[in-house]
Each structure stands twice: as structure tokens, then as C-alpha cells.
Amino acid sequence: MQRTHRCGELRVDQDGQDVVLMGWVNRRRDHGNLIFLDLRDRTGITQVVMDKEISGEAHAKAEAARSEYVVAVKGKVRRRDAGLENPNMATGAIEVVAKELLLLNEAKTPPFSPAEDAIANEEVRLKYRYLDLRREQMQYNFALRHKVARAIREYLSENGFLEIETPFMTRSTPEGARDYLVPSRVHPGDFYALPQSPQIFKQILMISGFDRYFQIARCFRDEDLRADRQPEFTQIDLEMTFPRQETVFRTVEGFLTAAFKTAGIQLEGPFLQMTYDDAIRKYGIDKPDMRLPAMVEFTDDLDPALRETLKIEQKLPILGFIIPKAGGLSGTERKKLLSEVRAGFGESGLDLLDTERLKTSEAFAPLAATITQKLEATPEDLVVVVTPKLGTPEMWNFDRQWIYKRVGALRLQLAQKFADKHKLFEQTGTANDFKFLWVTDFPMYEWNEEAKTWDAAHHPFTSPHEDDIKSGALFNDKGSVRALAYDVVLNGTELGSGSIRIHRQDVQAEIFRSLGMSDEEAKQRFGFFLDALEYGTPPHGGIALGLDRIVMILAGATSLREVIAFPKTAKAIDLMVDAPSAATEQQMKELHLKIAARS
RNA sequence: GGGGACGUAGCUCAGUUGGUUAGAGCGCUGCCCUGUCACGGCAGAGGUCGCGGGUUCGAGCCCCGUCGUCCCCGCCA
Numbered sequence: 001m002q003r004t005h006r007c008g009e010l011r012v013d014q015d016g017q018d019v020v021l022m023g024w025v026n027r028r029r030d031h032g033n034l035i036f037l038d039l040r041d042r043t044g045i046t047q048v049v050m051d052k053e054i055s056g057e058a059h060a061k062a063e064a065a066r067s068e069y070v071v072a073v074k075g076k077v078r079r080r081d082a083g084l085e086n087p088n089m090a091t092g093a094i095e096v097v098a099k100e101l102l103l104l105n106e107a108k109t110p111p112f113s114p115a116e117d118a119i120a121n122e123e124v125r126l127k128y129r130y131l132d133l134r135r136e137q138m139q140y141n142f143a144l145r146h147k148v149a150r151a152i153r154e155y156l157s158e159n160g161f162l163e164i165e166t167p168f169m170t171r172s173t174p175e176g177a178r179d180y181l182v183p184s185r186v187h188p189g190d191f192y193a194l195p196q197s198p199q200i201f202k203q204i205l206m207i208s209g210f211d212r213y214f215q216i217a218r219c220f221r222d223e224d225l226r227a228d229r230q231p232e233f234t235q236i237d238l239e240m241t242f243p244r245q246e247t248v249f250r251t252v253e254g255f256l257t258a259a260f261k262t263a264g265i266q267l268e269g270p271f272l273q274m275t276y277d278d279a280i281r282k283y284g285i286d287k288p289d290m291r292l293p294a295m296v297e298f299t300d301d302l303d304p305a306l307r308e309t310l311k312i313e314q315k316l317p318i319l320g321f322i323i324p325k326a327g328g329l330s331g332t333e334r335k336k337l338l339s340e341v342r343a344g345f346g347e348s349g350l351d352l353l354d355t356e357r358l359k360t361s362e363a364f365a366p367l368a369a370t371i372t373q374k375l376e377a378t379p380e381d382l383v384v385v386v387t388p389k390l391g392t393p394e395m396w397n398f399d400r401q402w403i404y405k406r407v408g409a410l411r412l413q414l415a416q417k418f419a420d421k422h423k424l425f426e427q428t429g430t431a432n433d434f435k436f437l438w439v440t441d442f443p444m445y446e447w448n449e450e451a452k453t454w455d456a457a458h459h460p461f462t463s464p465h466e467d468d469i470k471s472g473a474l475f476n477d478k479g480s481v482r483a484l485a486y487d488v489v490l491n492g493t494e495l496g497s498g499s500i501r502i503h504r505q506d507v508q509a510e511i512f513r514s515l516g517m518s519d520e521e522a523k524q525r526f527g528f529f530l531d532a533l534e535y536g537t538p539p540h541g542g543i544a545l546g547l548d549r550i551v552m553i554l555a556g557a558t559s560l561r562e563v564i565a566f567p568k569t570a571k572a573i574d575l576m577v578d579a580p581s582a583a584t585e586q587q588m589k590e591l592h593l594k595i596a597a598r599s
Numbered sequence: 600g601g602g603g604a605c606g607u608a609g610c611u612c613a614g615u616u617g618g619u620u621a622g623a624g625c626g627c628u629g630c631c632c633u634g635u636c637a638c639g640g641c642a643g644a645g646g647u648c649g650c651g652g653g654u655u656c657g658a659g660c661c662c663c664g665u666c667g668u669c670c671c672c673g674c675c676a
Contacts, residue, residue: 026635034633047636067626086636109627112610116625117637120610123668175676197676223675224600413671442676458676485676497676544676559669570669 001072004578008044012093015079020105021046021096022072023064026115039096040115040458041421042139047086047095048073048342052379058101066194068107068131074100080541122561124577129566145551147262152236152547155255161214161238166201167220169205172525173199176455178222180231188592194220197544200529202239203461203501206540207532216547219291225570227559228493228549232568236496236550239542243488248498249273249438252488259420260434263554271436272342280401284319284408286442289492290435291425293417295321295407296374298385301367310364313388317400319407322375326382328416335544340409341384370492412492425491427556431469434553437489442483444468445515453516454478458485460511462499463541469507474514488545498543504531 004020023137026040026329038045038146039148050062058073065071074099086092112120114134117330119125125132132138153163169192179193191590195201197219205213214236222231236255240247253269258266279286282294298318307314329337377383386407419425427433446457456462464474468481476588484500508530522530551563561567586593 027638030632030637031635031638032632034636036635038636045636049634081634084634084636087618089636092636109609113626115637116610121668123606124610126668169630199676221675224673226675227670229675273655394617412619446676456676462676487676495675499676503644545673569667571667573667584610 001074001100001386003072005037005463007044007046009042010077010092010094011093014077015094017077019077019096020072020074021048021170023070024107024114025069025071026470028062028065028067030063030586033059034458035059037062037065037071037073038115039071042135042143044090046091047089047103048075048098049078049095050098050101053096055099055101058098061101061103062098063091065101065103066107066109067113067298068110069103069106070107071478072102073098073159076230077217118210119482122569123575126561126567126569128513129576133565136564139140139300141551141555141557142565143161144263144555145547145563148259148551148554149547150171151258151262152255153216154216155258156212156238156251159212159239159251159254162210163215164205164210164213165215166195166198166205166217166377168194170195170201176459180222183591183593185590185592196221197235198237199459200526202237202395203540204529204532206241207535207537208238212238212240225568225572227551228558230548230564230567231572233564234547234559235544236547237542237544239540241540243500243536243539243541245484245500245541248486248500248541252496252543252545253436256436259550260431260554264429265434267431267434267436267555271438273440276439276440276443276482277441279403280408284404284406284411285492286439286441287487287489287492288437289412289415290437290489291409291491293322293324293376294594295404295411298371298374299369301370301374304318308369310387311390313390315527316388317403318385318387319404320383320385321407322377322381322383323409323411323414323418324424325380326414327378327380327421329382341414344413345406371461382414382418384410386410387553390442420571433491435491439487441482442485442487442559443479444474444483445478447479455513456500456515458497460515460517461501461508463507464511474510478514484541485541488543490550493549493553496543496545496550498541500539500541503537503539505530505537508533 001020003022007023010019021039023039023041026038026045027036028038029036035050036049037050039048041533050059052059066505073096075096077094078097079094080086080092109127110131111124112131114131119135120132120591133142147565156340157163169182172193173196177196179196181191181193184190184192195217198215198217202213206503217235217237219235220232221230225231238251240251249270253267253271257269258268274282274288276286281289281297282288288294296319298320302310302312302318312318314342352548371377371383371385375381375383386403388403421470439444443456443457448455463484465482465484468474473481486498487494488496502511509519509522513519513528517525548560552558552560555563557563564575565578573579583591583593
């Protein structure tokens, strides 16, 4: 028997045709002498009717059929009579009248039903991933993922990019995350590292004259997981020679527009652009969620006398923001929220004002109008103003950014709290759901308090701004050096990160030195790369974007596990195959490994 | 490494102040049913209350520990 159609394909046009469908039993409805089987494959569901009077044999087999049995049906497409159509199904205007039914395979009663809307807990879903993946939503997610990846491949290919593979078994790269290591059998005691990104290889491909490279590449980082972080993930990695930042931006906007188009979303380019400093000042974070209004600074709106009255620190910033639509709180809710937020501030010296206090406090009366107006707040919105209390920690005079970041974090936390209730992030299926942003001019260095060193904020191959090299800031004032580094941000999620690279060997060596790396160490770790830079390296730059994150947001999911077929748990375990697992003694011996202690 | 939430039938969950025999819906099994599409009706099976210890006359409920899943901070460009 040969399948002629998929389960989601038949329409009234095929009325009267003989067809063969194969698929899973989604549901069975037994009416005695009449049995309905809903047959499912990834294209959809078709109702099959077994009538005892038409085919007693098929009917008898249908009596034995159960959920998730795999069956083949030979029969005739029949337009349903008036009143019997099901408008909720794409195939609801027809049904297939079975002449012959084959049970191709039985199925144990599944622990949860792929046909149900209610979904089981993740532990069960991950253990029986093959059942979970049969669910319509998951089938949709992976079809979407395929389409997005394909659109990106096509766009980049058409724009002169070559897809080139780079090794999985390589050596430590300079991203700064922990490496997954692979022991070498041939070289006792030596290890390959799985790539955290193809960074060095793609730069060498530029030196090799490939001009434009891309790869949809798996990357590995042994760090703790989050909803949007898996130990292995997929990057759309690209690099080009002779670029300006804008060249990279337009390329990314191009392929994202193509990718979103396949998902039915028409994006408007170019994306908004903002410096890192602005992002911190207006949103308190380097990956602003532009779906929510920015913070507003009221520092200059309070004169010293008023600050004194209100017991607010004289010099430090006063920041406010609104959470749209979340204003209608009861007295009890308001009190609870206030005390929660205050508890969250702890010893930080921050305090909070809200709409109610703004209205009722006499001292604030002159300000209330200004605040409401500057925030463009309506009575529906929750208004929050954060003030540093008198006698705040001294460090604040040196690290004002901390206040912006803390208030920015509160903004996100409150938005999250009210998101569901007020549908703050509900998708409408238009470009409005997706707020893209380029963040530019990231700092070159980052102070590592623990090690008391300056680290590369992006990675050590990132080019600093020309001006900051000339001014000598590289060594005098590392905190002020800007990098030619940029992030692309979508709805508060960092989608990707890139930079214009250093292409001169002398500059690269200088940067290693400025990071406190001795020439010997640089040579030992990156000698091959410093060598390569000396053989005619063109100016180059690029970016890498998280494919999983793009698909997650497009699918309206909140966890990468929804768009990775076989993901790992928060403890990096694969519940289906039960990995990681112990190696056999023989394997350990061959790899020259011994377990020191198993705690 | 730290904080929080959860863990009761195959699944989703309820279980009061610690009290007798731990419940519901779905699913499952059997029987009935010719127009259902979350079919319906009747009957039935199904429990290591995550695990270990403690308090108590008595623990699903209280205490301690532990394991697992999820979320967050640290960490991760």
C-alpha cells in the first residue's frame, strides 16, 4: 500500500477520490457500528469513518485501534453532509470512508497524549521527547526553525557569503566561558576543547581570502543554564572583509527580514541604534526591551530644599518609569508591592515612591504634574520613582551606573510581574511584537573585581575606537575606552554580538599586553593567530546571532527547550538518553584518565 | 555557589487545625451505542503521597536532611 496524501491535505476538491493515508491515531470515537478515527501526521488531521456495513473488516480492526497506533487507511474521500462539517479543522469539510484498514504498529498507552492541549510537566516531556515532539505546537516550532534557518542560508548565499565548516575538536578559544573538553587517546593527558564559537577560525578564513563567510554553527559553553541558555546552542556566525559597522548591520537586518518574512512578519529596517551609555542611562541595561517605555531621570527636577525635606541624597540620580496598564492596584496590593520592592533594595539605600504617595504627599504635590507629564503616564499606568536616601553608600559617588542598573532591573522585574495580567507582551502577529535594536560603543574593558584585573568586555580581538588608541587611554584610562563592538537586541534578549576586529599584529599584541597578558603567554595561547596576522590580514569584522533565541521569540516561547529538539535540563542533563553518564573502565584506560573523587 | 517555587493515581491537580477507608477531571480496561469530532452511557482497575530520618498515641500535612524539575542571582562575550 502506497501513501497518496498527507493527513492535512484533503479538501472538497478531492471528493470521490480513492486515497491512502498513513499516520497516528489521534483520537478514536466508537459508536458501535460506526467508528471514527482521527488520523494525524505532521501536516494535520483527517477524520476516517469505519462503517460496519461498508467494510466489516476495517471496522473490526478499528475496534482494536488505540491512541498513537500507526495505521494505514485505503478509502474514498467524501464530502460531509450539511451540518456534519467541522469548521475547526482544515480538513473538516471532508472525511475518508475506509475500505481497508491496516494496523501498521501498536502503541503502548502513552504517559501523556500528544493530542491533548494540556501539556505534561517538563520532566515527563523530556523523558518521552518523541511523544512531546508529536504535539502540534512542537511540530510547528521545528518547521518554523527549519524555515528560518533556510531563509538565512539563502539570503547570505545570495549576498556573497560562503558556508564553511570549522572544527568541533579544537583548542580553547578566548571567550572566557568554561570549555567542554575531549580527552585525546593518542596524546595522553591532552585535551581538545569544543568551540565556544568559531571566532578564531572565521578570522583566519578572512585572512585566507574568503571575503565573506557564514556558518550555522553549534557552540558549546560549560556554564550554568537559564531559560535562554543551553550548554550547546546554534549560532548564525558570519565574518566579512573590509566592513564598516553599518555593513554588518545591513547584512544582519537583511537576513533577519528574510527570516521573519518566512514567518509572516514584515520587518521595517533599519533597526534603531543606541550607544551603550544611552542604553544604561535610559534602560539601566545593555539589552533594553523597547516594548516598554524608557526610564526618565528627575535628578534636576528636585531642588536641594525639597530633597532635604524628602530625605533624598543631594547629588545622586532620581529615576522613574511606568509599567503600562498596571496602575489599578488595590490598597493592599500596593502595600504588598511596596514592601516587596523595599525588601529587594535591602541595604542599597534606595527608596520608592508610587502614584499614591505622589498624589497624597504634600511635599510632592509640586512635582506630581512634572513626573506624570515626563513619564507620559496615564491613570492606568503604575508610576514608580526611585530615590537614593540620605546617607547612601559612598561607593555610589563613584559608581552611579549601579543605580541605573538597579532601577532598570526593577523595571523589568515589575513588568514581568504584571506581564500576564495586563498582556504587556502579548503577540499580535505584526512587526510591532518585535522591537529590534543595535547597541553600539560597548566599553572595551571590564573591571574584574575578583581578580583585580581589566578583562576584555567582548573578546580580545575586538578593535578599540581609533580615537581611544591615539589618546593613550588604552593604558591610562581603560574604563573609558570604547570598542567597535555591537549587539543586536530583540525584546530585551541579546540575539547577537559582534565587532570590527583588530587586523594589525602590533595592535593585537598591544591589546594582549593591556589585558595584562605577557608576550610569552600571548604567544603560547594565540601564537598561531599572531603569526597569521602578519601575512597580509585585511580589515575584517562580523557577528554571531543565536538561532535558537530568534526562533524562540518568533514562536512566542519563553524557553529554548521549546525550539531545541533534544535539550538539556537546568543541570545539563539529557533526560531521554540519560547523559552524561559514566565511562567504562576500558574507555578510561584508553584515554589515560582516572577519576580522582566522586562526590 | 546562593535564593525561590514545585514534587499526591499514567497526566493535570484538590486534600481544611496533624485524626479513622487519600479524592476529582482526563486517560486506561470491559460492556453498550450509526454521525461523532474534547462523542455519549454503564461498570471497573489504578497510590512507596519523590526518597531517608525525626517529632507525635497518630504525619500527605510539622521538623531535619536528601534527590529531581523549573525560575532567578552569581557565572556566561
